[in-house]
Amino acid sequence: MAARGNAPEAVESSDEGEPSETETETETETEDEDEAETETEAETEDENEAERAPPVSAEVATSLYVRSDSDGTTVVAPRIHFHQDFGRTGVDLVYTTDVWTSASVDIRTAASPRVSEQRDELDVGVDHERGTWLVGAGYRYSQEADYRAHGPSLSAAWEGLQRNIRLEGRAALSRDRVGRAGDPDFERELTSLAVWLGYTQVLGRGTLLQIAGEHRSSFGYHASPYRWVGLGGPVTCTAQTPLCVPEVVPATRHRYALALRLRQSLARRLSLGVGYRYYIDSWLLQSHTAAGDLRFVPRPSLMISAEYRAYFQGAAWFYSSAYDLDAGPFVTRDRELSSMYDHEFMAALRWTRALSVAAVELGLGVRAGAVLYGYDDFPGLARVVAGEGSVSFSVALR
Template sequence: MKKICLSVLGLYIGMLAAFSQDTSQYKSRKLTFEEANFISSYYNQNGNNSAVTGGIGTEKLTDLSNSFEIKLNMWDKKERKHTFDFELGIDHYTSASSDKIDPKTISSASHADTRLYPSLNWSVENGKKGTTFGAGLSVSHEFDYTSFGMNVLFAKKTNNKSGEFSVKLQAYLDKLKLIQPVELRSYNNTYGENDYPTASRNSFSTSLSYSQIINQRLQVIFLADVIYQHGYLGLPFHRIYFKDGTESVETLPADRLKVPLGVRANYFLGDNIILRGYYRYYRDSWGLEAHTANIETSVKVTPFLSVTPFYRYYIQSAVKYFAPYEMHTSAEEYYTSNYDLSKFTSGFFGAGFRLIPPKGVFGIQHFNMLELRYGHYQKNNGMQSNIVSLNIRIK
């Protein structure tokens, strides 16, 4: 994993050196380097409500995530700005609960896995008309899951440039391997990687937003999404233990409609403090209803160093098909013991430190920004997690 990260970072520094030689002030019609970001994070969690073992058992998991992004731009003959955004992500996780899919083996196929997810997005902005059009493609692959994504975007500024409306359409076409618990498999246990049966899952969404500058201190943005999913929407290795002692895997409807509505606000409280607030209401066709409230404060300690403490509160109801371990009956049409679909409340708090010195971090001119963040997450059922992330920006 370290070799991969260092290779990506080396590639990115080499590209920076090539593009940063163009220091002219005119609008270049050649592809020019704008900025690059390298983000690395470490996540760990623990709990005792694993869906793999029917709602009981360890949820211990660790994940190391690395993402590299580079943005390039150019201007065409009509003075429109074209931006190309390429991102490559690599995650590697280990999961004790997934290892229970086949507890007789030393390590099952899902005990540890690596996910690779490149994406490419393009947008063209017409400053005179105040319009932006964009499109993108993405791929995500791991051992038992492959996803292909595509999106289109249109945005239009108001006549006075103080507001902007945008609409984004997205589609994800997924294929997953039906890796069932070992004791429930009807196919040969001595299989190769391509011998698992498969199923599809497709997601389509429309995202609407309107942002408005109210005055010099206050900015707001209103958000609305409509998301429709169809296909195999559960996971084939999530066990269900019925009241009569029999066993199966979770079964969920093949359709799900989600509607989240949200609002964000940024308030500039003087020169050194920014307050950021966020609220979201969510409801779906499975009966889940949720509220999210988030507050973050950015405090400028020095002209180059800022601290950003944050707190997020979340509460949700359970879906109609959830019940704990050995509480379902086999007469039910749909059932799950996945505690992500249960009723719970959670809190997430932490802080970030951002350094943006005018001469560059450590005196390196193009090393524009260094940010370190830590967050602690906890559910009221005892599940806890921690995440540490590092963000490096080059301009």
């Protein structure tokens, strides 16, 4: 839902300690893909002038995201977002579709041809502002050929001390059904509950601090119905593998994350943001994320930014690159549960223009970046290089 008020909006983190790659097979993901990391959006003095502009009464925004990597995976994801204000009440409607094709190492080792799938998602939200409070509710439905997820969400935010402090929280429930292509009798369930809390404070002119924490619990089927694990030989199932069994992971997972974000204005048109995030879960997977970005606003209608993120992750306690014949009870060959790291570089540009003939504002955004993934202990794959980019366009009525 659209954030109101002068305080910046924070976005929840993703399922894992941090997302590493776009998944190359059907995974039991339960949260929005765009909830990538806990962050704070803080603007420079020129950007603050935009906050004093008349409120948006209606807005339509579209975007197209494209990603391709050296492991044979391509993702194309168009998105459209409609927002309408009715006084102090706002309504949001978002439709997203993800179309991906892949011949990754996971698919090749399963002796499968190139796979292509599509996921469609609809999000509906409503929020209401009353005094210093903003409350909201939403519902999400996601559908693909072998996976269905849906669930409600609630949010609340309070601003005080002349909007120098913002407290906010969100809770979401997701009920998922996991299927398997070609097997109508296969059906598993996964239930997830997530709670996110954030505290944001203006420390001084041009300085903004945010502390955020998240807890997420999921119960049910966490494995991939397409992933098999070799025992007593190569972990990939080949002719030399004595025994291949379906992937089995624990039925319960509890995730915890704590994040700190600081933004400092360096000059009238320049600001620096830095952040750190620590993650740990009940599978003993831990991760550390450090991020930084530099933003330059040559004029109120134009913002240019450069971003960098470094991510380091340890392995889950039951992950191994090779299992004995008597291994158990849990076995996996999920690269996302192995020891890994990634480095991401991103550049972005955002331009807006108010039309003089009407109360209309046009917006255009472009993002492009590259990511290097490294796997310390995953057989058959050591490095993946990915390129990604997006373009967005918006029309707002004031």
